[in-house]
Amino acid sequence: MRVVLGGLGHGHLHVVAHARQLVEAGAEVVLIDDGVFRYSSLAAGILGGQYSAEQGMLDSGALAAVCGVRHIAATIDHVDPADRNVHLRDGDPLSYDVISLNLGSTVIAPFPVAEGASVFHAKPLSQLTALRDALCAMIGARQTPRLIVVGGGHSGCELAANAMALARRHGAAIDVTLIAPEERILADGPMAASETLSVILDRQGIAIRTGVGCKNVGKTALALSDGSDLPFDHVLLATGLKPSSAAMLPGLGFDPAGGLCVGSTLQSVDDERVFAIGDCAHLVDDPRPNVGVFGVRAGSILTHNLLASVKNGAMKSYEPQKYWFAALNLGDGTGLGLWRGHHWHGRSALFAKDWIDKRFMESYRRLYSRQPVRTAPGLVSPD
DSSP, X not given: OEEEEESOOHHHHHHHHTTHHHHHTTOEEEEEEXXXXXXXXXXXXXXXXXXXXXXXXXXXXXXXXXXXXEEEEOOEXXXXXXXXXXXXXXXXXXXXXXXXXXXXXXXXXXXXXXXXXXXXXXXXXXXXHHHHHHHHHHHHTTOOXXXXXXXXXXXXXXXXXXHHHHHHHTTOOOEXXXXXXXXSSSTTSXXXXXXXXXXXXXXXXXXXEESOOEEEEOSSEEEETTSOEEEOSEEEEOOXXXXXXXXXXXXXXXXXXXXXXXXXXXXXXXXXXXXXXXXXXXXXXXXXXXXXXXXXXXXXXXXXXXXXXXXXXXXXXXXXXSOOOEEEEOSSSOEEEEXXXXXXXXXXXXXXXXXXXXXXXXXXXXXXXXXXXXXXSOOOOOO
């Protein structure tokens, strides 16, 4: 039996790390991805220069090799559930008996963007490293970059703060404007957290404009819904996520955003041979936001259920936690922590975030690296 893992997101990391259970049960496990796992939780710190890009990446080919998984460095074009084939953009189709999708998501621009405009996206990580390089180039030329961040949610606020941090790291200035169509930033969080964050970003010198949307992005200016134009050198879009189009399997159900509809066992509601997890999946009975912690937590259930598919065993149900810890890296050595409707600002919030993130990465990097690891493996966000 061939088990194909499409993409390497948070949940598939756990499956790959425990793949020998599947191999010992008689399965051939195949991972298809581009060769690199990119950890989104470190992305803002990479933009701000706190971390190197390498700290936010894992070698998926090396991880697969030590875990008994066949690795194919490729991009999935589409999956045909009728004949159980995975079609690659370059290469021959690959058949499967069971497939699991963990293909992630991309940032969407819900407005026109002019060709040639200097526009970057909050995902993937390569977009943020490219933005960092573009800002550093202007700083190195003794210019003051004008950056507009569109999107007042978790990512937009965190990235705006870290763009300012990058400038401070170089002893330079940068003009950052944060645009949010909602009446407040961090609109899905507690009001008090939004107010605290607004004060912090204002003190950092970030201009915040709420209750105004973007109509379109021109080559040198952004048109706002209030009729005004805002000139820029670079634009960063943090305007929401859209599941990978490769997860929209023909004949199977998906939600309006494009997430494959799955039940509590993480199987497609229309095809038991198809599993999905993370941003590309829509849990029909208990929907959750696109937050990495849910993929992490579901990884062990997915591993069990893939093994059950191989051995014709009993499935387990995934029950997402009601509460989860979140923290924003504010680029100045502090963080904003969020837990059960409460928030706090300070170094302790960033310390907790940094500790969790680094231990998570090292728990997998140590599987294929000969370098000594000082941290213990396996920590994820508290439930």
